[in-house]
Amino acid sequence: MAAAQVLQSEWTKIRSVRSTVWTLGLAAVVTSALGGLISVLSRNRFDELSASEQLRFDATYISFAGMGLGQLAMIVFGVLVVSNEYSTGMIRASLAAVPQRGLFLASKITAAALLAFVIGLATSFVTFFLGQALLGPYRASISDPGVLRAVVGGGLYMTLIAVFSMGVAAMLRSPVLALGILMPFFFLISNVLGNVPATKEVGQYLPDQAGTKIMQVVQLPDDAPYGPWGGLAIMAAWVAAALLGGFLTLRRRDA
Known part of the structure; x- marks a missing residue:
């Protein structure tokens, strides 16, 4: 089956679920x-900030304060795109139709990533303009300076979170197991490692900690x-590793 046909097939699957x-x-x-709520609260308490805190005030990054919770849905999206076929047993039919497993996975990831990028970029711009208003x-x-980069970076960040989740789901092949690992990883382990002084140097190289750097305008x-x-590149390296692991798992294991 031609690559364009496989891509169209994967797009149809995503759209139909x-x-x-x-x-x-x-x-x-x-x-x-x-993000809008945090922006309102930040505006109301700006005068209460110290002079140094006002100098470090990052209006752009504040408008993206909801990204941490919004990425939860992007993680679910990435996991469902890949693992739905495993949970329903449709993966056997899909691989019978497209025996080239690399082409199959690449088409699935490409279709989902493009959709995630369009939604992520639109969300990032809407969130920014709402927050600033x-x-x-x-x-x-x-x-x-740096604001347009941060806003576009917000869309890239949301996309990479979704693609990273797809790679993990391809390795684990179970939505429950994938979500059971990704949720604690991003919402517990990463926060602990990134905020505890003894482990901060390690935490800052985790995908979400590094990736959010792209949305910051004020550098401390x-x-x-x-x-x-550089932070986005670190996150992209994590994504590439997850996709490689997903591909190797798909190639070596039976459906």
């Missing part, structure tokens, strides 16, 4: 709504020893 589409919509709503006099402009002296694009 309501749960996968709804998770993307939920990611957009949660990210924008929570609610920040009032403390807002940033899209034309300010005590930040991680890499810049926004």
